[in-house]
Structures are given as structure tokens and as C-alpha cells.
Amino acid sequence: MATPRPRVVLVTGAAGGIGRACCRLLVLRGAEVVLVDREQTLAAEAAAAVGGQLALAADVTSEADATRVVAQTVAAFGRLDGVVAAAGLYQGTPVDSITAVEWDRIQAVNVRGTFITVQAALRTMIPAGSGSIVTLGSIAGQVGGLQSGAGYATSKAAVIGMTKALARHAGPHGVRVNCVNPGFIDAGMSVGISAEDRERTIAATPLRRAGTAEEVAEAVAWLLSDASSFVTGAHVDVNGGLLMD
Numbered sequence: 591m592a593t594p595r596p597r598v599v600l601v602t603g604a605a606g607g608i609g610r611a612c613c614r615l616l617v618l619r620g621a622e623v624v625l626v627d628r629e630q631t632l633a634a635e636a637a638a639a640v641g642g643q644l645a646l647a648a649d650v651t652s653e654a655d656a657t658r659v660v661a662q663t664v665a666a667f668g669r670l671d672g673v674v675a676a677a678g679l680y681q682g683t684p685v686d687s688i689t690a691v692e693w694d695r696i697q698a699v700n701v702r703g704t705f706i707t708v709q710a711a712l713r714t715m716i717p718a719g720s721g722s723i724v725t726l727g728s729i730a731g732q733v734g735g736l737q738s739g740a741g742y743a744t745s746k747a748a749v750i751g752m753t754k755a756l757a758r759h760a761g762p763h764g765v766r767v768n769c770v771n772p773g774f775i776d777a778g779m780s781v782g783i784s785a786e787d788r789e790r791t792i793a794a795t796p797l798r799r800a801g802t803a804e805e806v807a808e809a810v811a812w813l814l815s816d817a818s819s820f821v822t823g824a825h826v827d828v829n830g831g832l833l834m835d
């Protein structure tokens with residue numbers, strides 16, 4: 591039997607490496623995709639590249655923006671079935687030199703931004719009695735960071751824990767919330783990694799390569815679909831075996 595597709599999916603960080611790959615795959619699978627990024631030009635360019643239906647600017651740290659993009663989605667398509675919270679900031683500043691300002695900015699985008707996005711979506715999904723939400727954690731949150739700084743690792747550990755809390759809250763209302771933890775992915779925020787770090791990470795990865803944004807998108811699409819209908823509060827690790835737990 592064919593897997594029913596999510597019909598309307600909102601993706602934050604849609605202009606980035608992983609968000610964009612998610613949008614492209616979801617469009618290919620027949621979803622109406624709403625692309626959200628921090629600037630209209632970024633969202634619009636990504637929408638044009640992947641064939642997405644609606645491009646919206648929003649700062650994920652703003653409650654007003656989150657409420658607005660959900661409302662605009664429902665106004666345009668009449669419903670919201672899925673969310674991919676992929677907006678994020680990378681931070682590699684060492685522990686002894688990260689400032690409180692930089693720390694707060696990372697937590698604001700990665701933790702508060704993910705929460706606010708999901709909270710706004712749940713206000714529509716819970717009354718509807720269905721929906722599937724995917725957050726983006728990271729192997730950094732599971733192992734305390736590889737090349738990344740403590741601020742990034744902390745934020746991603748928070749996303750993993752937050753996903754479970756949100757899944758407990760939303761589950762009785764028919765809404766699933768799961769987390770995808772990419773490992774070392776050859777896209778987006780990992781592109782600037784040094785050659786030395788890249789070689790070291792690949793050598794420690796049982797599959798002996800970096801992953802692709804498309805491989806992350808496949809896991810996201812599965813969690814959005816009814817093929818994962820009894821999965822909630824879970825994390826799916828797309829890391830080539832770099833961490834097995």
C-alpha cells in the first residue's frame with residue numbers, strides 16, 4: 591500500500607543545506623512545502639530552486655514570526671500536517687573564549703527557536719488531532735561536540751531532550767514529535783570544516799565517508815510520513831555509525 595504523504599509541510603532553515611534537501615524531497619513526494627528562512631530573498635531563492643509553493647521570512651526566535659508563518663500556511667493551504675525545524679546556528683568557539691552574548695545567541699536560535707516553532711505548530715495540529723514534527727538535533731548533542739563548541743553541543747542536547755518532552759505532550763492529541771541527529775554531513779554548516787578535522791571524522795566513521803543532506807532528508811521524510819505512525823519521542827541517528835547508541 592502506498593504511504594500517504596504529508597500534505598502541507600513547513601520547513602524552517604529551508605535555505606540551508608539540510609533544510610533545502612528536505613524541501614526538495616518533500617516536493618518530489620508531492621507535498622505542499624512552505625519554505626521559511628530568516629530573509630525573504632533566501633527563502634524565495636530556495637523555493638525557486640526546489641519548486642516549493644510558498645516562501646516566507648521569519649526569525650525563529652520570534653514568537654510573533656512563528657505564529658505568523660503558521661497562520662500564513664493555514665491561510666494558503668487550509669492545514670498544516672508536518673514541520674521540519676531545521677533552522678540552526680553553528681558555533682565552534684572554544685570554552686575559554688566564548689562570550690555570554692555568543693552563548694545566548696546559539697541557545698536562542700537552536701533551542702528557543704526550535705521550541706517556538708513547534709509550539710506555534712502544535713496550536714494548529716493539536717486541535718486538528720494529527721501532525722508530525724521533526725526537530726534537528728546533532729551527534730554533537732549526544733557526544734559533547736566533535737569539532738563544535740560547548741554552546742552548540744549544549745543546544746543540540748537540549749533539542750534532543752525537548753523533543754521527548756514535546757512528544758509526551760503532543761502524543762495524546764495524535765501529534766508525533768521526533769528528532770533526527772545528523773553526524774558529519776557534507777552540506778550546510780559542515781562545509782567550512784578543516785581538511786584535517788574532516789579526515790579525522792571520516793576515519794572514525796564506520797562507513798568511512800561523510801553523509802549527504804539527501805540522506806538526512808530521507809530520515810526526515812520517513813518520520814513525517816505515516817510509515818512511522820507508531821514512532822514518537824525517538825531520535826534517528828544519520829551518522830554512518832560514528833555513534834551507536
Ligand SMILES: NC(=O)c1ccc[n+]([C@@H]2O[C@H](COP(=O)([O-])OP(=O)(O)OC[C@H]3O[C@@H](n4cnc5c(N)ncnc54)[C@H](O)[C@@H]3O)[C@@H](O)[C@H]2O)c1
Pocket residue numbers: 602603604605606607608609626627628632648649650651675676677678679699703726727728729771772773774775776777778779780
Ligand atoms: N550539516 C551538518 O553536518 C549538521 C550536522 C548535525 C546537525 N545539523 C543540524 O541540521 C540543521 C540544518 O543544518 P545545515 O547544515 O543545513 O545548516 P545551514 O547553516 O546550511 O542552514 C541553517 C539555516 O538556518 C537559517 N537560520 C539561522 N538562523 C535563523 C533564524 N534566527 N531564523 C530563521 N532561520 C535561521 C539560516 O539562514 C540557514 O538557512 C541545523 O539545526 C544543524 O544544527 C547539521
